[in-house]
Amino acid sequence: MKYIKTKRLIMRDWKQSDIPEFVRMNMDRDVRRYFPNVLSAGVSEKLAVEIQKDIEDRGFGLFAVERRDTGEFIGFTGMQVLEEDGPFRLEMLPGIEIGWRFSKKHWNQGFATEAARGVLKFAERHTDIKEIYALAAERNLPSINIMKKIGMEKMDEFDHPLIVDGHSLKKHVIYHIELEKRRRFPL
Template identity: 40%
Template sequence: MATDTPLDPGAPRELRTERLLLRGWRESDLGPWAALNADPEVRAYFPEVLDRAQSEASAAEFQRQLLARGWGWWAVEVRATGEFIGFAGLDPVDEEVPFDGVEAGWRLTRSAWGHGYATEAARAVLAFGFEELGLPEILALCAAGNLRSRAVMERLGMERDPAEDFDDPTVPEGPLRASVAYRVRAAVPPRP
């Protein structure tokens, strides 16, 4: 039986929006997280779906990173119901990708699509990155065909330079390898 016990002791920083809570990972998140990652439609722009062990390992790593540095991939829940709906956050760009910096990202269960949750969570993440971390810019990367994520990026005011389109070396050869990069700069100069 899943509980609300944190995956790792400690209380990482939480972000709140009008409707959402971005928080540390709990045992009770593992089942819904595994179901989300096993959904071929949710994972349509990733090379494969994940099994339960892979999902649990990723959640444990996300919690470890949140505790270690104070930011990363937060679990997202709907405040009114307490329902876990996915994740959103910030992470350093993978070394293999031809960009340096920090990227924003999100992944929500299908039942949470179409409610503006991804944009709302991402706005909180961007505000945290700019205001708390003092980042000068934040990137968002995705498969070129992922029009849902690209629409969120554009709603966030992120801009794409087609000259920066790239083949993601972390993705096997095929149609999912073609990727795009979006960027948004801080509205005020970063902290010294």
């Protein structure tokens, strides 16, 4: 089982007991407000299995996040591979993307930033990853703020090809961070 520990959180492999909250989180319109739709229970259950398989296959992925004080599953944070043959073309493909999603009752408490910093530290110490990217709808200011807080810089903008023209989520931003610089010049 993989673990990343921070002051208040544990990032770990997924457990079957995480799935009901993951399903609820992905059906919450507020949690999914910067995505075109909410996810059905079946899609979320399948996604959790795929996420855990990525962790087992690669040694990293989108880890389940648990509060250390309560043992409660509160969301996920981690890294995933942006495949070159994925659904759209970007200049940094293939690449590694950092991402996060938390249940609403755990927002605005610094958990996402703390977890993302823990994942970056994990990547620096336990992988040979040189650069990490983050993608978000241009309107997704909460995620963009986290990107900035963890030291990422804006790299580019693009129109997301899987979102219909005219949709308010069409315009996306790309942020990145160079881990080689962090390894040589830690904050």
